[in-house]
Amino acid sequence: MRLFIAEKSELAQAVVEGLGGGERKGGIYYCANDDRVVPCRGHLLELMEPHDYDPELEKWSLAPLPWSALPWKKKPVADTADLLKNIIGQLGQASSVVHVGDPDDEGQLIVDEILEYARYTGPVQRLLINDNNVKVVQRSLTNMRDNRELAGLSASAEARSVGDLLYGVNITRAYTLVAQAKGYDGVLHVGRVQTPILGMVERRCRENAHHKSAFYYLVNGKFAIGNIVFPARYQTTDTDPVDDKKRLVDKDSADAIVAAIGGQEASIESAATKAKQTPAPLPYNLIKLQSDASRLFGLMPDRVLAITQDLRVKHKLITYNRSDCQFLNDEQHADAPEVLAAVAGTCPQFKPLVDKADPTFKSRAFDSSKTSAHHGIVPTGAVVPFADLNKDEQRIYMLIARAYIAQFWPVQRYDQTTVVVAVGERRFAVKSNITTDAGWRQLYQAEQAAGEDGDDDDDALSTDLRGLTTGATGRCEGGERKDMKTKPLPLYTISTLLEDLTRVAKYVREERLRKILIERDKGKEGEHGGIGTPATRDAIIKNLFERGWLETQGKHVVTTRKASEFYDVLPNTARYPDMTALWQEQQTVIAKGERTAQSFVEELVTWLGAEIERVKSQGLNIKVNTQPCPVCGGPMARRQGDHGFFWACLDREGCKTIARDKDGRPVPKEEVSVSALHHCMACGKGLIRRAGSATVKGQRPRPPWWSCSGYPTCKQRYSDKDGKPDFSTGRASS
Numbered sequence: 001m002r003l004f005i006a007e008k009s010e011l012a013q014a015v016v017e018g019l020g021g022g023e024r025k026g027g028i029y030y031c032a033n034d035d036r037v038v039p040c041r042g043h044l045l046e047l048m049e050p051h052d053y054d055p056e057l058e059k060w061s062l063a064p065l066p067w068s069a070l071p072w073k074k075k076p077v078a079d080t081a082d083l084l085k086n087i088i089g090q091l092g093q094a095s096s097v098v099h100v101g102d103p104d105d106e107g108q109l110i111v112d113e114i115l116e117y118a119r120y121t122g123p124v125q126r127l128l129i130n131d132n133n134v135k136v137v138q139r140s141l142t143n144m145r146d147n148r149e150l151a152g153l154s155a156s157a158e159a160r161s162v163g164d165l166l167y168g169v170n171i172t173r174a175y176t177l178v179a180q181a182k183g184y185d186g187v188l189h190v191g192r193v194q195t196p197i198l199g200m201v202e203r204r205c206r207e208n209a210h211h212k213s214a215f216y217y218l219v220n221g222k223f224a225i226g227n228i229v230f231p232a233r234y235q236t237t238d239t240d241p242v243d244d245k246k247r248l249v250d251k252d253s254a255d256a257i258v259a260a261i262g263g264q265e266a267s268i269e270s271a272a273t274k275a276k277q278t279p280a281p282l283p284y285n286l287i288k289l290q291s292d293a294s295r296l297f298g299l300m301p302d303r304v305l306a307i308t309q310d311l312r313v314k315h316k317l318i319t320y321n322r323s324d325c326q327f328l329n330d331e332q333h334a335d336a337p338e339v340l341a342a343v344a345g346t347c348p349q350f351k352p353l354v355d356k357a358d359p360t361f362k363s364r365a366f367d368s369s370k371t372s373a374h375h376g377i378v379p380t381g382a383v384v385p386f387a388d389l390n391k392d393e394q395r396i397y398m399l400i401a402r403a404y405i406a407q408f409w410p411v412q413r414y415d416q417t418t419v420v421v422a423v424g425e426r427r428f429a430v431k432s433n434i435t436t437d438a439g440w441r442q443l444y445q446a447e448q449a450a451g452e453d454g455d456d457d458d459d460a461l462s463t464d465l466r467g468l469t470t471g472a473t474g475r476c477e478g479g480e481r482k483d484m485k486t487k488p489l490p491l492y493t494i495s496t497l498l499e500d501l502t503r504v505a506k507y508v509r510e511e512r513l514r515k516i517l518i519e520r521d522k523g524k525e526g527e528h529g530g531i532g533t534p535a536t537r538d539a540i541i542k543n544l545f546e547r548g549w550l551e552t553q554g555k556h557v558v559t560t561r562k563a564s565e566f567y568d569v570l571p572n573t574a575r576y577p578d579m580t581a582l583w584q585e586q587q588t589v590i591a592k593g594e595r596t597a598q599s600f601v602e603e604l605v606t607w608l609g610a611e612i613e614r615v616k617s618q619g620l621n622i623k624v625n626t627q628p629c630p631v632c633g634g635p636m637a638r639r640q641g642d643h644g645f646f647w648a649c650l651d652r653e654g655c656k657t658i659a660r661d662k663d664g665r666p667v668p669k670e671e672v673s674v675s676a677l678h679h680c681m682a683c684g685k686g687l688i689r690r691a692g693s694a695t696v697k698g699q700r701p702r703p704p705w706w707s708c709s710g711y712p713t714c715k716q717r718y719s720d721k722d723g724k725p726d727f728s729t730g731r732a733s734s
Contacts, residue, residue: 001034001035001036001093001094001095002033002034002035002036002094002095002096002097002098003036003037003038003090003091003093003094003096003097003098004035004036004037004038004097004098004100004127005038005040005087005097005098005099005100005101005111005114006037006038006039006040006100006101007039007040007042007100007101007102007107007110007111008039008040008041008042008320009039009041010132010320011039011100011102011129011132012029012037012038012039012100013039013132014129014132014134014137015037015100015127015129015137015141016029016031016037017134017137018134018137018138018140018141019031019032019035019037019141020032022035022037026086027039027083027086028086028090036090036094037100038086038087038090040080040083040087040110040111040114041080041083042110043077043109043110043113044076044077044080044083044084044087044110044114045074045075045076045077045084045113045114045117046074046075046076046077047072047073047074047161047162047165048069048072048073048074048075049165049169050067050069050169052073052075053069053073060173060176060177061177062173062174062177062178062612062616065170065173065174065608065612066166066170066605066608066609066612067166067169067170067173068166068601068605069166070598070601070602070605071598072162072165072601074113074117084114084117087114087118088114088117088118091115091118091120094120094122095122096122096123096124096125097115097120097122097123097124097125097147098124098125098126098127098144099111099112099115099124099125099126099127099147100127100129102130102373102374103128103129103130103372103373104153104372104373105153105154105156105157105160105587105591106157107373108150108153108154108157109153109154109157109158109161112147112151112154113154113158124146124147124148125144125145125146125147126144126145126146126147126149126150127140127141127144128140128144128145130329130371130372130373130374130375131329131331131332131368131371131375133329133331133332135331136329136331151593152590152591152592152593153591155590155591155596155597156587156588156590156591156597158597159583159586159587159590159597159600159601160583160587162597162601163192163583163600163601163604164191164192164193166601166604166605166608167190167191167192167604167608168189168190168191168192170608170612171190171574171608171611171612172187172188172189172190172191174611174612174615174616175188175190175569175615175620176188178615178616178619178620179569179620179622179624181650182619182620182622182624182626182635182650183624183625183626183635183636183637183650184622184624184637185637185638185639185640186562187547188566189543189547189549190570190574191540192579192580192583193531193532193536193540193580194540194543194544195570195574195575196504196507196531196574196575196576196577196579196580197497197501197531197532197540197541197544198544198549198550198559198563198566198567199567199570199574199575199576200492200497200500200504200507201492201497201550201557201558201559202559202563202564202567204489204491204492205491205558205559205564207488207489208488208489208490208491211486211487211488213485213486213487214243214249214485214486215249215251215483215484215485215486216243216247216248216249216484216485216486217247217248217249217250217251217253217254217481217482217483217484218233218234218247218248218254218481218482218484219233219234219248219254219257219258219479219480219481219482220232220233220234220428220479220480220482221233221234221261221266221421221423221428221476221478221479222476222477222478222479222480223266223421223428223474223475223476223477224474224475224477225266225268225421225468225472225473225474226467226468226472226474227467228463228464228465228467228468229477230419230430230432230461230463230465231430231461232419232421232428232429232430233428233429233430234248234257234426234427234428234479235420235426235427235428235429236248240253241253247484251481251483254481255481257426257479258478258479258480258481260423260424260426261423261424261426261476261478261479262476262477262478262479263475263476263477263478264423264424264475264476265423265473265474265475265476266421266422266423266473266474266475266476267421267422267471267472267473267474268419268420268421268422268468268469268470268471268472268473269420269421269422269427269470270418270419270420270470271417271418271419271420271465271468271469271470271472272417272418273415273416273417273418273465273466274415274416274418275413275414275415275436276413276414276415276416276433277411277412277413277414278411278412278414278441279363279364279411279440280363280365280403280406280407280409280411280439280440281403281406282326282327282364282365282376282403282525282526283326283327283328283365283376283377283378283400283403283404283407284326284376284377284399284400284403285323285324285325285326285376285377285525285526285534286304286305286308286321286322286323286324286377286534286535287324287498287499287501287502287526287534287537288326288526289304289308289377289396289399289400290304290305290494290498290537290538291494291495291496291498291499292399292495293395293396293399294493294494294495294498295493295495296395296399296447297392297395298555299392299395300494300538300541300542301494301498301537301538301541301542302538302539302541302542303392304396304538305321305322305538307392307393307396308321308377308396309321310393311389311393311396311397311400315382315384315388315389315393316380316382316384317346317379317380317382317384317397318377318378318379318380318397318400319375319376319377319378319379319380320374320375320377321377322374322534322535323374323375323376323377323534324372324373324374324524324526324527324533324534325370325371325372325373325374325375325376325524325525326365326376326525326526327365327366327367327370327371327375327376327525328365328366328367328371328375328376328378329366329368329371329375330366330367330368331368332366332375332378333362333366335381336359336408337359338381339378339379339380339381339404340354340357340359340404340405340408341354341381342379342380342381342382342383343379343401343404343405345383346379346382346383346384346385346386346397346401347386347394347397347398347401348386350398350401350402350405353402353405353443354405356409357405357408357409358408358409358410359408361407361408361409361410363406363407363408365407366407370523370525372524377400378400378403378404379397379400379401379404402443402444405443406440406443409439409440409442409443410437410439410440411437411439411440412435412437412438412439412440412441413435413436413437413439414433414434414435414436414437415433415434415436415466416431416432416433416460417431417432417434417464417465417466417468418430418431419431419432419465419468423476430461430465431459431460431461432460432461432462432463432464432465432466433460433461433462434462434464434466491553491556491557491558492556492557492558493555493556493557494541494557497541497557498537498541501530501531501532501537502526502527502528502530503527503528503529503530504517504529504530504531504577504580505517505518505528505529505530505577505581506529507576507577508529508576508577508578508581509572509576509578510578510581513578513581513582513585514529514581516581516584516585516588517529517530517577517580517581517584520584520588531577531580548560548562548563549562549563549566550563565622565623566622568621569620569621569622571611573611586600624637625637625638625664626650627647627665627666629649629651629655629657629659629666630657630659630666630668631649631655631657632649632651632654632655632657634649634650634651634655635649635650636648636649636650636657636659636666637650638661638664644661645661645664646658646659646660646661647659647660647661647665647666672688672690673688674686674687674688674709675687675688675689678706678724678725680708680709680710680714680716681716681727681730682708682714682716682730683708683710683713683714683716685708685709685710685714686709687706687707687708687709687718687725688706688707688708688709689704689705689706689720689723689725690704690705690706690707691704703719703720704720705717705718705719705720706718706719706720706725716730716731717730717731718730
């Protein structure tokens with residue numbers, strides 16, 4: 001029996017079709033020649049965490065750090081434990097295995113770790129598929145490789161996974177415990193990807209707040225050449241007072257130019273018109289879809305992921321939704337008539353657009369050489385009544401469908417005229433774009449009207465300058481100075497933050513490492529040295545919000561006060577994405593078989609040990625509100641419990657003093673006196689009158705009451721009546 005283990009159900013179904021079909025029983029596809037196909041649901045195994053090795057490690061302490069767990073171990077993911085058990089049972093019957101993970105390092109690891117966990121030792125072949133088209137699958141089935149040839153890919157993903165766990169556990173615990181020793185109340189979560197993203201937002205907030213505006217000046221001339229009147233902008237020279245962007249910075253110089261050109265003869269030094277075209281935007285990948293959904297509808301990334309998951313799994317209306325690619329395979333072009341018809345059937349308002357589409361037109365999106373482990377997110381041939389989709393599902397489906405329809409509309413065509421005007425020794429320039437065929441842009445008219453999707457060149461005029469010719473003369477009717485002010489980089493929005501995560505290489509401080517990240521994404525449309533993956537970025541951003549590091553101010557994403565203070569205590573290794581670039585360099589070496597995952601992890605543990613020792617000896621300069629303990633004089637920190645705020649001494653091994661909170665300060669423990677007149681009816685010891693207090697915010701103060709001085713042996717309590725114990729209310733209290 002030959003067992004095909006696929007990473008997910010779509011791959012399994014594609015393999016079954018490639019094998020000629022099969023019958024599904026108990027989650028297994030039974031095909032001809034005793035071939036069986038079983039789908040996974042992503043990773044069925046996960047790394048064991050500290051408490052899995054030793055329950056005592058559930059308690060956080062600096063003593064066992066750095067925690068390494070070498071060799072690392074894995075355990076079944078709870079939700080899919082039955083599926084893993086089923087696959088292992090099939091492996092026991094298999095004479096050979098075919099690995100059908102996605103053709104990337106993570107896909108390689110997903111199946112390899114199952115084989116290792118099950119201790120399977122039989123022959124394993126590797127089936128590489130990045131297109132589920134049946135003809136492509138059948139061709140791939142005749143060209144399988146020995147799985148051992150790709151062992152480096154699996155080791156690379158393993159190294160990254162183990163490294164992320166060890167980095168997160170050790171640095172988070174070390175920083176948190178050192179901060180808590182100073183009175184900090186909370187957890188300082190640190191992650192290789194999460195924390196540099198926080199750093200990006202914090203630096204943007206600081207740059208925006210501390211920006212000092214400077215003035216610069218634009219000079220525009222108004223020209224009349226023949227019957228055409230148009231503006232053009234002054235072009236600065238080396239002798240002009242300019243800034244590093246060659247902008248005029250001297251007001252008097254700008255005024256002098258305006259005064260000199262009015263009423264003067266002007267001539268066209270050059271005028272050239274070129275026919276240009278703009279292709280339709282590529283189909284969506286997940287990051288582009290999340291960005292547009294945030295910009296247009298205000299949807300958070302994790303919400304968009306959930307919507308696409310339902311569109312794919314529940315409604316079967318779109319292809320794989322976690323894709324990082326925007327291109328499609330060449331073979332998918334043949335599906336165009338069926339998919340376009342399905343779009344019109346599902347979304348009737350798109351039928352007029354589908355009717356004008358040409359399914360024989362092949363856009364730049366259809367290029368198998370540019371697809372990765374996945375292809376762009378596009379509609380399927382399934383049809384679902386539009387009313388069966390909720391509002392957000394309708395919105396996201398329409399975005400995906402429109403981008404697909406655009407692939408079969410003509411390119412946008414326009415004439416671009418570039419003109420240089422001379423007034424004496426001064427030069428002025430202008431461009432104009434005149435649309436000759438709107439093409440696919442007609443599908444985006446609403447967004448263009450709202451200013452969401454402008455022309456490629458925002459400085460281009462809509463005035464038709466095609467009638468201007470070189471050598472033509474006229475006059476300058478005047479000029480004007482336009483005062484401009486430099487602006488800071490704008491605060492992030494969800495959309496712009498997502499876009500920036502695809503190009504964080506520009507924030508890497510070391511040039512060599514920056515190039516490594518860029519090289520990794522070479523050939524990927526929409527990725528230019530990014531951090532995280534389309535499948536993880538939304539969860540990371542969600543965590544940053546839920547943990548109180550990020551918040552929104554209107555449409556902008558900003559850091560919280562505690563995040564800003566935390567940023568100041570972090571080393572640059574955590575603030576910047578350099579570590580991701582450094583790890584990428586090492587993973588490339590591991591993938592080539594020139595280094596083992598074990599050696600990478602051992603080196604990381606050594607670095608973690610040094611960083612933990614540094615933090616233990618130098619501490620963290622984190623701001624904490626503390627007050628002196630009334631008993632030992634040491635620091636007390638304010639905490640919040642079930643009944644409001646209280647103060648706790650930070651000497652948890654010795655003093656352990658607890659004090660009530662009043663106006664943000666600890667209240668010393670009240671002096672108590674044992675009554676000589678009033679005795680407990682249960683044990684005969686003197687009673688103590690207790691002052692009442694408000695225990696929960698918003699409730700009325702609790703009245704005074706009496707307790708036995710023999711507590712905790714005797715737990716008798718009495719109500720207070722006119723300053724005396726009411727013995728009729730006595731009760732034992734536990």
